[in-house]
Amino acid sequence: MPSQHPLEFPEILSHLASYVHERSLPTCARVSKGWYQAFIPHIWEEVSFTSRRPELEAIPRYSHHVKKLIFRVRNVILDLPQCPNLQSLTLYGYRGATDLVLNHPHITHLSLTQGQHLPDMWTILPQLRSLRDLDLRSTNVPEQETDTFWQLCTRLERLMVFYVSIPHQGQLSSMAFPGLKDLAVEYTKDLPTIMEFMSRCPNLAVFRWVGRPHRQDSYDLVERIAAKAWPHLHSVTFEGQKISVDELVRIMNSLQRMVCLEAYCISDIPPDTVDLLRPHFASLIHLKLYPYAAPSASRIAQEILSSCPLLESFSFDHIDATVIAEGKPWVCTRLTFLAMRFQLDPLTISEIQPRVFEQMARLYRLDYLWLCYGFERRPFQTTVDLRLENGLDKLSTLRSLRVIMFEYLIQKMGEKEVEWMLEHWKSLERINGKCNGVDPVMQDKLVQLLEEHGVYSH
Secondary structure, X not given: OOXXXXXXXXXXXXXXXXXXXXXXXXXXXXXXXXXXXXXXXXXXXXXEEOOOOOOHHHHHHHHHHOOEEEEOOOXXXXXXXXXXXXXXXXXXXXXXXXXXXXXXXXXXXXXEEOHHHOOOHHHHHHHOOOOXXXXXXXXXXXXXXXXXXXXXXXXXXXXXXXXXXXOOOOOHHHOOOOOOOEEEEEOOOOHHHHHHHHOOOOOOOEEEEEOOOOHHHHHHHHHHHHOOOOOOOOEEEEEEEEEOHHXXXXXXXHOOOOOEEEEEEEXXXXXXXXXXXXXXXXXXXXXXXXXXXXXXHHHHHHHHHOOOOOOOEEEOOOEEHHHHHHOOOOOOOOOOEEEOOEEOOOOOHHHHHHHHHHHHOOOOOOOEXXXXXXXXXXXXXXXXXXXXXXXXXXXXXXXXXOXXXXXXXXXXXXXXXXXXXXXXXXXXXXXXXXXXXXXXXXXXXXXXXXXXXXXXXX
C-alpha cells in the first residue's frame, strides 16, 4: 500500500500555511480541496476593514475562522455576524463600536483610539472579563472613572497608553498590579501618575517609553531600574529622549537577562559597551543604540551579528564595510528588520560590497531593509551601490523582503536591476529612494516599471 505524501496530512499543511505570506495564501488554497481546508482558516484569521474592505457577503460563511478584527474606517456601520473565536479587536473611529464590543465579551485584546467612538467605554470595559491586553490611544480617563480604570488594570498583562491623560490618581496608592508584565507609555503628560503606577507593578518585564519627558523624570526612572525595582525586567526602550552613557551602562548592568534594548545617548557609546552586551548575546532579540563611537562601532556591530542567534531587529550606524566583509559569518538568521549605514570606499566597492552582501544573504527572513539609517540627512555616495555589477545578485535569498529604504543614497540603477528585484523579491511592496538619482528620464521609467508590478516607489 503506497504511503501517504506528507503534504496530504492536514496537520502538516496547516503548519505550512502559518509560514506562507498572506498574499500567497489564496493561491495555495486553490491547489486542491485538502489545501483549501488547510489554508482557508489562515486567510480569514485576520480581517481588516480599511479603504480596501474584504467581501462582506463572505464573512458569515467564514466568521468562525476570524480571530482578529481591525477597523480603520470612519462613520461607517457594518452589519457583521458574531465571530465566536474572536480574540483581538482594533477600533479606530468606528460608529458601531459599542455593539461590536458587547457582542464579543470574551476578547483578550482591545485597541481603542478616541474613546468618544465608544461612548459607553467605562461601562463596557469592566464587562470584558477575559481582557488581558489593552491599547488606549488619544483619549482621557475622567476623574470619576479613574478607579474603574485602575481596577481594569489589575486584570491586564499588557497595557499601552498613547496620548492618554490620567490626571487623577484616585485610589492608586492602595492598589497592586501583579499581573502586568508589559507597559508602553507614549506621549503621556501625567508622568508622576505613571511612575506611581509602575511602582505597583512588581512583575514588569517589558517597558517602552516614547516621548520627551522632563530630564528629571527620565533620571528618576533610570534610578529605579538601576535599583532593580523590577527584577524581572528584560526589555527597555527609550525613544524620543536621550539618556547619558552612564545611565545606559546602569540599565545594562541591572538587567539579569536582556531581550530588548533601544536607547539614544547624549554622547558616543564607548567601545567597552560590547562587554556589557556580551553576556546577553544568547537572549538578545531587539537592539537599537545611537550614537556610537565611530572607530569601534563596526567591530561592535560585527560581533553582535555573528554572535546573537535570536536577533530579530537590529539598528546601527557608521559601519565600515571592510570589517563586515572580513568578519565571521552572521548567525542572526531570524533577523526581519535591519537598519544600517555602511561606509564603502568607491575604489574598492566592487570587491568589498559583494562580500558584505554575502553576509546579508544569510538573512532569508529579512522583511525590512534600511540602508541609510542614522541622523545624517544629505545625499552621499560612499556607501551601498545597488547595481548587479557590484554584487546585487548576492541578495537573491531575501525572498521575504517587503520594504527597502535607501533615500539620501545616490543610486545609478537601470532597468536590469529593477527587473532583477521584481524577479527575485516577489514580496516587495515599497521602495523608498530614487533608483536612479542622476538620470531623471531613467528614474521615471523605473518608477513606472515598479508601479506596473504593484510596488510603491517614493
